[in-house]
Amino acid sequence: MGSNVLNMNRSRRYFRSDLRAAVSNYGITFLVFSTLAVTTYLLHGLFFLTTSGEWYAMSSSLRIALFVISGLTVLISSPAKLYGHLTDRREGSAFLMVPVSRLEKFVSMVLISCIIIPFSFGLIYLTLDSLVCLIGPACGDSLFQIIFKSSPSFINTIPDLHIYKESFRSILTPWLYFDDIIQIALLFLLGALIFKKSKTGKTLGSLIIISISLNLLFTPIMSLAMFDKFRMMAEMMSDANITLEAIEQMFPFFSWILRNLAIVDTLSDTLVNGLLLFFVWLRLKKLKH
Amino acid sequence: MIKIRDLRFSYGNNVVLKDISMELQEGRIYGLLGENGVGKTTLLTLLAGLKEPGAGSIEIDGQKPFDRTPSFLSQIYYLPDEVPAIRMKAIDFAMDRGQFWVNFDPDKFKEIAGVLETDTSMRMDQMSYGQLRKTYISFALACNTRYLFMDEPTNGLDIPSKSQFRKAMSKYTSDESTLLISTHQARELEAIIDPIIILDRKDVLLNATLSEITKKIYFDYSTATSPEALYSELIPGGCIQVLVNKSGEESKVNLEALFNAVHRHKELIKKMFNDEIA
Numbered sequence: 325m326g327s328n329v330l331n332m333n334r335s336r337r338y339f340r341s342d343l344r345a346a347v348s349n350y351g352i353t354f355l356v357f358s359t360l361a362v363t364t365y366l367l368h369g370l371f372f373l374t375t376s377g378e379w380y381a382m383s384s385s386l387r388i389a390l391f392v393i394s395g396l397t398v399l400i401s402s403p404a405k406l407y408g409h410l411t412d413r414r415e416g417s418a419f420l421m422v423p424v425s426r427l428e429k430f431v432s433m434v435l436i437s438c439i440i441i442p443f444s445f446g447l448i449y450l451t452l453d454s455l456v457c458l459i460g461p462a463c464g465d466s467l468f469q470i471i472f473k474s475s476p477s478f479i480n481t482i483p484d485l486h487i488y489k490e491s492f493r494s495i496l497t498p499w500l501y502f503d504d505i506i507q508i509a510l511l512f513l514l515g516a517l518i519f520k521k522s523k524t525g526k527t528l529g530s531l532i533i534i535s536i537s538l539n540l541l542f543t544p545i546m547s548l549a550m551f552d553k554f555r556m557m558a559e560m561m562s563d564a565n566i567t568l569e570a571i572e573q574m575f576p577f578f579s580w581i582l583r584n585l586a587i588v589d590t591l592s593d594t595l596v597n598g599l600l601l602f603f604v605w606l607r608l609k610k611l612k613h
Numbered sequence: 614m615i616k617i618r619d620l621r622f623s624y625g626n627n628v629v630l631k632d633i634s635m636e637l638q639e640g641r642i643y644g645l646l647g648e649n650g651v652g653k654t655t656l657l658t659l660l661a662g663l664k665e666p667g668a669g670s671i672e673i674d675g676q677k678p679f680d681r682t683p684s685f686l687s688q689i690y691y692l693p694d695e696v697p698a699i700r701m702k703a704i705d706f707a708m709d710r711g712q713f714w715v716n717f718d719p720d721k722f723k724e725i726a727g728v729l730e731t732d733t734s735m736r737m738d739q740m741s742y743g744q745l746r747k748t749y750i751s752f753a754l755a756c757n758t759r760y761l762f763m764d765e766p767t768n769g770l771d772i773p774s775k776s777q778f779r780k781a782m783s784k785y786t787s788d789e790s791t792l793l794i795s796t797h798q799a800r801e802l803e804a805i806i807d808p809i810i811i812l813d814r815k816d817v818l819l820n821a822t823l824s825e826i827t828k829k830i831y832f833d834y835s836t837a838t839s840p841e842a843l844y845s846e847l848i849p850g851g852c853i854q855v856l857v858n859k860s861g862e863e864s865k866v867n868l869e870a871l872f873n874a875v876h877r878h879k880e881l882i883k884k885m886f887n888d889e890i891a
Binding site: 331415 | 662714
């Protein structure tokens with residue numbers, strides 16, 4: 325039987341089996357959402373062709389909105405559809421009884437729901453959108469070009485941020501959103517493993533409640549403790565004559581954060597993702613039926 | 614070997630199993646009997662590692678079930694009273710899942726499914742409850758595990774299927790395997806189960822082989838009733854009485870009568886089988 329923790333041959337076989345089950349449970353929904361780039365483009369064009377006699381391509385903003393909405397839908401609904409059944413006594417028992425280690429089940433679950441589903445969705449959607457834009461010139465820039473090549477020009481219009489403009493620009497790079505995508509998937513995977521019914525809705529509700537509670541708790545504390553410093557810093561940064569050295573001397577920690585926003589963002593996301601992974605693991609370990 | 618020591622388990626404040634201790638020997642088909650709610654299913658799920666004991670311990674070949682290690686899981690199979698209807702053909706399910714049990718035999722699965730008259734090319738979510746159960750029974754036996762725990766396996770089976778089930782159990786379980794079958798259908802399974810475990814609320818009333826039972830208890834199938842009977846019941850053509858076996862004469866065990874006698878004289882039976890007064 326090999327190791328009780330990790331056996332590569334067994335892990336591979338289990339992953340393949342888990343992936344087949346994922347295709348069987350979520351394949352059609354996944355296909356519908358990941359091909360929306362083509363179906364909505366065609367429906368939109370056909371609608372205008374029949375009503376006005378001309379073919380109108382969808383605007384970039386509409387295509388971006390549709391991509392974000394369908395992406396989020398896949399991201400938040402797939403964990404419940406793929407692994408929500410584990411809280412059911414019948415299916416959960418069958419899952420726990422499979423002679424594969426907890427680590428192997430955990431890795432397979434995380435890989436499928438947090439990496440394979442969201443990123444293959446993105447890849448298929450963006451590829452199809454690029455193909456649509458290649459065939460139909462009225463389409464303009466593909467989503468792929470918009471996301472990966474565009475420069476966030478609005479930063480230049482905000483004078484207050486002139487000193488750390490490059491730092492702010494750095495956090496808008498699409499690569500930095502990969503860990504956020506994993507984070508959303510992990511949150512909803514955890515919700516799928518905790519709640520017995522209405523998993524996605526209850527996870528959303530819990531996140532809203534947690535967010536409001538944290539705001540109610542920390543906003544007054546932050547305001548009382550640091551309001552003066554924040555105001556002083558904002559005033560200094562908006563002053564065109566202030567030097568970077570002066571700010572950094574007065575607020576070394578905040579300056580470091582502002583200068584290294586991308587690192588701070590990555591570190592905080594890694595920390596949160598690590599915690600979420602731990603909770604998913606713990607839930608899997610303590611799952612009983 | 615299965616060793617259970619001072620096992621406790623409760624659902625919140627509701628204590629289901631309290632200080633349960635017993636040993637299950639290898640190569641036997643144990644029948645687990647008990648009234649509703651005494652913890653038969655709970656005990657099976659604890660043995661299968663689906664629940665964690667509140668106190669005490671369970672050891673199966675030296676392993677703790679709740680650790681759920683692959684080496685342990687590959688040696689057991691638990692067939693619950695309710696099984697999931699998976700969106701797969703039965704044969705695909707068996708091939709897909711069976712690969713994780715080291716001794717799984719796909720040909721045996723097909724053969725047992727044939728004996729139980731189950732169509733393995735049918736999708737499991739389109740099967741009737743009885744067909745689904747028979748698919749899982751075939752799979753459970755084809756896994757060739759050392760320990761097989763079954764919760765009400767004949768529930769949902771029609772009359773011919775129950776007979777096929779008994780046939781399959783006799784033919785396809787190995788001599789080294791230990792089976793623990795929880796059932797309310799004592800009559801249906803009395804031909805295959807031995808020893809018998811009778812579980813009471815928070816106690817084990819009896820854990821004995823049929824030969825041990827008949828040494829100490831006599832089942833009288835005559836028409837005359839005895840005032841010394843621990844339990845008596847009218848049956849077509851006479852009555853059945855359960856008596857303390859004073860003569861040492863052997864008799865045929867009637868599981869339902871035994872169950873009722875044990876429940877009426879709990880302390881006496883426990884003492885008898887603990888060799889205190891026997």
